Amino acid sequence: MPDDVDEPSSAQRRVLVLGGTRWLGRAVAARHVEQGAEVVCLARGAGGVVAAGAHLVVGDRDRGGAYDALEGDWDEVVDVTWMPRHASSALDELADRASHWTFVSSVSAQRTEGAPIGADEDDELVPEDAAGEEYGGAKAWIEREARERLGERLAIVRPGLIGGPGDESDRFGYWVGRLALAGEGPVLVPARDQPTQVIDVRDLTAFLVDQAPARADVVNAVGAELTLHALIAIARQLTGHTGELILASDAELEAVGVGHWSGPRALPLTLPAALASHAQRSSARYRAAGGQHRPLRETLEAALADERARGLDRSSASRLSRADELAAIDSLASRA
Structure with missing residues (x-):
């Protein structure tokens, strides 16, 4: 390649944050923007505004067609939901279009009583709750569903407080x-x-x-x-x-x-x-x-x-x- 011709730059990473208008989701979107990614946040738009530089796509995950306006493939999808129906519909619509998926779960997906001091990621999970009536159980259900659908393209991060x-x-x-x-x-x-x-x-x-x-x-x-x-x-x-x-x-x-x-x-x-x-x-x-x-x-x-x-x-x-x-x-x- 001649010296006076610039090499083509690598393609901008595309990041989809499911949510992104409230505390943690918005912070995640903002940091991805800071690192040069194209960031889209799918949300109803009622819970707050997206981070500067991110693009809001309005979609209600309780209704059909919530993902219709999302185009193309994604290098990274981040989901913070604890509602199984939201997680399931997102996986149905987007799993085949995502190179990687990060699900933000919770240590509440693991047993809260009887855990040994210093328990790690391999400690027992609480009973799954597909109905989404119990927070920890709902997160545990989503973890399993995401593993089955995404395999090695999935990271599960369980924050504590x-x-x-x-x-x-x-x-x-x-x-x-x-x-x-x-x-x-x-x-x-x-x-x-x-x-x-x-x-x-x-x-x-x-x-x-x-x-x-x-x-x-x-x-x-x-x-x-x-x-x-x-x-x-x-x-x-x-x-x-x-x-x-x-x-x-x-x-x-x-x-x-x-x-x-x-x-x-x-x-x-x-x-x-x-x-x-x-x-x-x-x-x-x-x-x-x-x-x-x-x-x-x-x-x-x-x-x-x-x-x-x-x-x-x-x-x-x-x-x-x-x-x-x-x-x-x-x-x-x-x-x-």
Whole structure:
């Protein structure tokens, strides 16, 4: 080839994100755009906007013809759904047109009770739920269906608890947000220290975009193991909280109607003692595959900024309100 003739550039990668208008899906689309891919997001368009540089194709996966406007083949398809009917229809329409497929599953597809400490990707799955009535079971069903249809063109990534900027679940940001809101006031804390794991959404996004498309296996993308009390200690440093930590046993919390994990009267990130190993899963394969764990302080800093921007005392269906927390603290004091 003559020196003055440029060599033809490689074809632009085509990436399809099924969804892409909300937290993780939008972050994945944005990173693929940053890396020069042509990115299309198939979504109803009601949940938010697509990342800058991505193209929205409007389609409702609950209706026929949702995929009709998608043309050509895809180097990478990313699906984050937990609805079996959505996953099944996507595979019907697109499996033969995809060079690689990444399904974002969940560690909830694996048993939550009775798992050994340090359980890895080969631990038991929960019973499958093709009807999509139970989150973990639905993810387990989709995993099997995708394996059968895609074989070696499939990567399954199972995140644990995801935290960081943009968190729509209202779980991870609870503690740093609550400590900031409380200031010099008391904060209700479980007396039983317990393990917790969080993966920063930015680290998970990097793995889904940079590593997953070259893989054909299952990876549990979970955070580094730490304890809830250690997380709270860092959060107190960040927020300058000087109030009292009101330690309550599991029995005391139950007595005042405070529950675990998620809900309008729940303390997020907490688990019943019988489920503690659910937050002690091995991240060895994730790290060996190039996955990163940024310092927890960075994730908490981002979560705090997000909490402040959204309102520290906002109402949420996923966490104990400040008013209910103070009422619970008063009730505990009266029982003492």
